[in-house]
Amino acid sequence: MYKFALAQAFVGSALAGTVLWDGRFNDLSSSTDLNNWSWSNQVGPYQYYIHGSGPVTEYVNLSPSYKNPADSSSNQGVKITIDSTSYWNGQNMRRTELIPQTSAAINSGHVYYHFSVKRSSTNVPRADLEHQVNFFESHFTELKYGLLSGASGTSDPTLKWCIGGQPQWSTTFDADVWHNVAYDINFSSNTVAFYHSTGSNPLVLTAGPVSASTSSNGADWHLGVLRLPMNSDLNSADVEDWYFSGVYVESGSLNTVIGSGSNPTTTTTTTKTTTTPVRTTTTPVTTTKSTTTSSKTTTKTTMVTTTKSTTTSTTTTTKTTTTPSTGGTSPLYGQCGGIGWTGPTGCVSGATCHVLNPYYSQCLSP
Ligand SMILES: *[C@@H]1O[C@H](CO)[C@@H](O)[C@H](O)[C@H]1NC(C)=O
Ligand SMILES: *[C@@H]1O[C@H](CO)[C@@H](O)[C@H](O)[C@H]1NC(C)=O
Numbered sequence: 001m002y003k004f005a006l007a008q009a010f011v012g013s014a015l016a017g018t019v020l021w022d023g024r025f026n027d028l029s030s031s032t033d034l035n036n037w038s039w040s041n042q043v044g045p046y047q048y049y050i051h052g053s054g055p056v057t058e059y060v061n062l063s064p065s066y067k068n069p070a071d072s073s074s075n076q077g078v079k080i081t082i083d084s085t086s087y088w089n090g091q092n093m094r095r096t097e098l099i100p101q102t103s104a105a106i107n108s109g110h111v112y113y114h115f116s117v118k119r120s121s122t123n124v125p126r127a128d129l130e131h132q133v134n135f136f137e138s139h140f141t142e143l144k145y146g147l148l149s150g151a152s153g154t155s156d157p158t159l160k161w162c163i164g165g166q167p168q169w170s171t172t173f174d175a176d177v178w179h180n181v182a183y184d185i186n187f188s189s190n191t192v193a194f195y196h197s198t199g200s201n202p203l204v205l206t207a208g209p210v211s212a213s214t215s216s217n218g219a220d221w222h223l224g225v226l227r228l229p230m231n232s233d234l235n236s237a238d239v240e241d242w243y244f245s246g247v248y249v250e251s252g253s254l255n256t257v258i259g260s261g262s263n264p265t266t267t268t269t270t271t272k273t274t275t276t277p278v279r280t281t282t283t284p285v286t287t288t289k290s291t292t293t294s295s296k297t298t299t300k301t302t303m304v305t306t307t308k309s310t311t312t313s314t315t316t317t318t319k320t321t322t323t324p325s326t327g328g329t330s331p332l333y334g335q336c337g338g339i340g341w342t343g344p345t346g347c348v349s350g351a352t353c354h355v356l357n358p359y360y361s362q363c364l365s366p
Helices: 002-013 031-036
Strands: 018-022 046-050 060-063 077-082 094-100 110-118 131-136 142-145 158-163 166-172 179-186 191-198 204-211 221-227 240-251 335-337 352-357 360-364
Touching (some): 077 094, 077 221, 158 191
Antiparallel strands (some): 060 077
16 A cells, blocks of 8 residues: 555656746736846846837736636736837837746756647737747747748638748637647757647647757747738737747656646645745646648748847846847848848858848748
């Protein structure tokens, strides 16, 4: 009996790995806490600098109603918004993104990036424009939504898992359906697999593993949305809301259960009372369904950001970021033209500049 109990306990604990970084928003009382972070005061779970010129509450808001209700390890979720002011750093893409603020080894070994994502039936994401969602800067793994840049047709309402910009799997993206995801990244073997489920269902290996150019500096995974511009929509008054919850990076064994981890709000029935938000350290996850649809092959996308920080400084040293680079050439996947673009129009050797639309040209390998 005793041995049996021990074995059971061991099996239970083996179900989840170790949380390396917790981005579940349990530590934040409101999105205005993100304003605590700056390049010279790097505090809190997230770097917050990729957004438009409005107040944080125009782009990021927290609420218990914004999380996957099956996820008991999260007290709340985040609503990420892009609107007509969501242009950052002189770019022509709408962007609202959060980046992990951590020195944990989320960029080496074998790790799992967990999150849940949904849309609602209001402020619906446009299916006629490419969105890059929860991506690494080199785009070795990410989700995309909408008509991919360069693809034929006028709209594409599917959510896709992509490697190097190429769709590997897709599904419908219906209103109010939570999609739970884990990017299974082995930085040692340079492979990525995709776990997915919907609602409260446990994560299932859905695609991969496939080879990928896995690399990260540990501060270039973007939680949020980047929408590529098209035609004359730069000033469009449309607004999009995206919802995310259960965000964390885990190592060890993959936890496939949504919300199985330590519950941040523990209520005890007996004498104790309530203990409140506590940081969770182990567990959670997400889940959801699957459904497959085709995949398309399309092209690329993106843009890039670079980040870097700098500690020293004094004033505004801040970031560096993105595009407008200095030299006369842009890197592979960098922007090299488009209406409003004032950066380099050449590409590094081995890449050529392709016009994707009037607002965006990108350096691609031939
Ligand atoms: C942000 O700063 C406020 C005011 O100092 C503080 O109350 C809050 O706890 C901070 N939030 C985080 C997440 O550190
Ligand atoms: C990750 O890749 C390394 C190198 O190929 C391999 O030794 C290791 O077993 C892989 N880890 C897992 C969990 O698959």
